[in-house]
Amino acid sequence: MTGDPAFMTLAEATAAISTGAVSSVELTKACLDRLKSHGPMLHAVAGLDEADALAQAEAADKAKAAGAPLGPLHGVPLAHKDMYYRAGRPSACGSIIRKDFVPDHTSTALAGLDAAGALDIARLNMVEFALGVTGHNDVVGTPKNPWNTAHMTGGSSSGSGAAVAARLCYGALGSDTGGSIRLPAACCGLVGMKPTYGRVSRYGAMPLSHSLDTVGPLTRTVRDNAMMMQAIAGPDANDPVTASAAPGDYPTELGKDVAGLKVGLPETFFYDNVAPEVRALVEASLKVYEDQGCEIVPVKIPDAVGIMNRLTNLITATEGAANHGRWLTERPGDYGPQTRARMSIGLFTPANVYLRVLTLRKQLVREFCDAVFGKVDVLHTPMMVMPVPTLKDSNMAAQPGFADYLLKIGQNSRPVNFLGLPGLNIPCGFTPDGLPCSFQLVGRPYSEGLLYRLGDAYQQATDWHEKAPDLS
Amino acid sequence: MTPPDTDDMTAVLAWLDQFQDLHPNGAELADPAAAARAAAKAGREASRDLPFDGDPTGFTATLESLARKDGGS
Numbered sequence: 123m124t125g126d127p128a129f130m131t132l133a134e135a136t137a138a139i140s141t142g143a144v145s146s147v148e149l150t151k152a153c154l155d156r157l158k159s160h161g162p163m164l165h166a167v168a169g170l171d172e173a174d175a176l177a178q179a180e181a182a183d184k185a186k187a188a189g190a191p192l193g194p195l196h197g198v199p200l201a202h203k204d205m206y207y208r209a210g211r212p213s214a215c216g217s218i219i220r221k222d223f224v225p226d227h228t229s230t231a232l233a234g235l236d237a238a239g240a241l242d243i244a245r246l247n248m249v250e251f252a253l254g255v256t257g258h259n260d261v262v263g264t265p266k267n268p269w270n271t272a273h274m275t276g277g278s279s280s281g282s283g284a285a286v287a288a289r290l291c292y293g294a295l296g297s298d299t300g301g302s303i304r305l306p307a308a309c310c311g312l313v314g315m316k317p318t319y320g321r322v323s324r325y326g327a328m329p330l331s332h333s334l335d336t337v338g339p340l341t342r343t344v345r346d347n348a349m350m351m352q353a354i355a356g357p358d359a360n361d362p363v364t365a366s367a368a369p370g371d372y373p374t375e376l377g378k379d380v381a382g383l384k385v386g387l388p389e390t391f392f393y394d395n396v397a398p399e400v401r402a403l404v405e406a407s408l409k410v411y412e413d414q415g416c417e418i419v420p421v422k423i424p425d426a427v428g429i430m431n432r433l434t435n436l437i438t439a440t441e442g443a444a445n446h447g448r449w450l451t452e453r454p455g456d457y458g459p460q461t462r463a464r465m466s467i468g469l470f471t472p473a474n475v476y477l478r479v480l481t482l483r484k485q486l487v488r489e490f491c492d493a494v495f496g497k498v499d500v501l502h503t504p505m506m507v508m509p510v511p512t513l514k515d516s517n518m519a520a521q522p523g524f525a526d527y528l529l530k531i532g533q534n535s536r537p538v539n540f541l542g543l544p545g546l547n548i549p550c551g552f553t554p555d556g557l558p559c560s561f562q563l564v565g566r567p568y569s570e571g572l573l574y575r576l577g578d579a580y581q582q583a584t585d586w587h588e589k590a591p592d593l594s
Numbered sequence: 595m596t597p598p599d600t601d602d603m604t605a606v607l608a609w610l611d612q613f614q615d616l617h618p619n620g621a622e623l624a625d626p627a628a629a630a631r632a633a634a635k636a637g638r639e640a641s642r643d644l645p646f647d648g649d650p651t652g653f654t655a656t657l658e659s660l661a662r663k664d665g666g667s
Contacts, residue, residue: 176659294602319654319657320653320654320657333653363653363654364654365654365658367658367661428601429607433606478606479606480653482603482606483653483657484652484653487656487657487660488656488660491660495660542653542656566651566661567658567660568657568658568659568662569661569662
């Protein structure tokens with residue numbers, strides 16, 4: 123093996139451990155070196171216990187040497203958004219209010235990764251209580267984009283995006299309530315999967331909005347993402363909204379032929395406000411699918427999608443306010459101004475409006491699936507409609523106009539949360555300022571395997587995912 | 595009873611127009627109960643006399659009914 127092992131993909135790292143080409147300790151030391159050297163500059167790390175990380179790696183190497191059965195992620199160092207509870211370890215959720223919180227149970231998602239053999243070596247920074255799409259955190263500090271530290275990472279899984287892109291770890295969990303996996307993945311040049319609502323258990327993950335919250339991975343390749351998703355997907359009695367059906371075998375979807383699949387090109391909504399340089403890259407990605415034998419089919423998007431962004435905000439604010447009501451009253455000064463403003467709005471939502479929105483949701487997802495997935499297998503959209511903004515330009519706090527600005531950033535992400543559908547972010551190049559640009563694939567419920575198949579087909583034909591930011 | 599779909603949409607849109615412009619100021623945050631009363635009154639007026647389906651549960655079941663039926667993912 124030559125070069126820094128931190129630059130391997132997760133799939134390459136697991137293969138290298140399996141064959142004995144590298145040890146878990148070697149991989150962990152490589153990640154720890156980068157977490158210590160680049161983590162502070164990127165403000166990506168919320169907590170790091172070096173001794174514990176090395177102890178996990180040594181245990182993984184001993185298990186392999188003893189001939190124990192190896193899980194599919196055996197010995198590979200991961201790190202996660204600081205809102206996944208592990209019994210006995212702090213989980214601050216990007217906040218002052220929870221800075222001393224130590225959970226007494228471990229999240230189902232972390233338990234799934236543990237069972238697959240992965241290591242959990244650091245806690246990663248995030249937007250305060252996961253409420254924010256730009257990545258800014260006014261109370262514990264804001265992560266920076268490894269591709270250009272003057273630019274935002276996107277949020278709310280800001281540290282996850284920065285850490286995986288900067289090769290500080292091989293993959294990370296994020297959470298996605300309105301775009302919080304896909305937007306940092308887009309800003310940092312990563313693959314990010316927001317699964318179907320109910321595909322992955324939220325037990326032991328900090329709740330923001332129980333009607334919308336989803337759990338998923340950020341990785342450098344589609345294959346890596348499918349491997350992590352396989353470890354966390356499935357029913358869980360501790361989260362009553364999880365789907366009863368077992369998940370598919372995602373890694374086996376990779377490499378299957380995509381010829382003949384119908385890829386939907388939205389005729390309305392998803393290209394509203396799109397910047398020309400973003401449009402050019404996203405349209406070029408569509409051409410890759412055309413070259414692989416996919417049929418590109420224009421699709422009319424139901425008009426109701428136009429208000430789903432705002433409906434998602436309403437649900438998030440209302441449920442968020444229910445979760446935070448006591449702290450909003452007793453400790454308002456411990457919140458950042460934007461978090462406080464957005465949560466407080468939810469205190470004013472009439473119950474009948476909130477329940478009507480949830481009632482509408484079931485009707486609208488049926489209409490959307492009929493209109494779109496009655497014609498195509500997947501929908502292909504820009505992820506963000508603008509190039510990645512600078513930290514300065516996107517630092518809206520609670521200034522007038524901040525709500526409209528956030529709506530524009532989340533234009534193409536939030537409707538997918540409202541509909542509960544799976545959405546996969548895939549990098550497709552760089553805008554002239556050198557920042558990553560991505561497209562999004564959206565499928566019908568529980569079609570994560572198909573999205574992975576198409577995402578992998580794109581990456582087999584391109585090399586955007588092989589590029590790394592220069593942190594020297 | 596499930597109400598006519600357009601009624602739910604009408605009520606929600608009426609509220610959204612107010613919700614979008616609702617930026618709590620210092621006074622409102624100091625007295626959220628009064629602000630909430632005013633906001634709730636506006637919401638009630640926007641949705642007055644409309645029937646209502648009080649069953650918001652089961653979204654996962656809705657999604658499962660929309661998944662592919664041939665076993666493919």
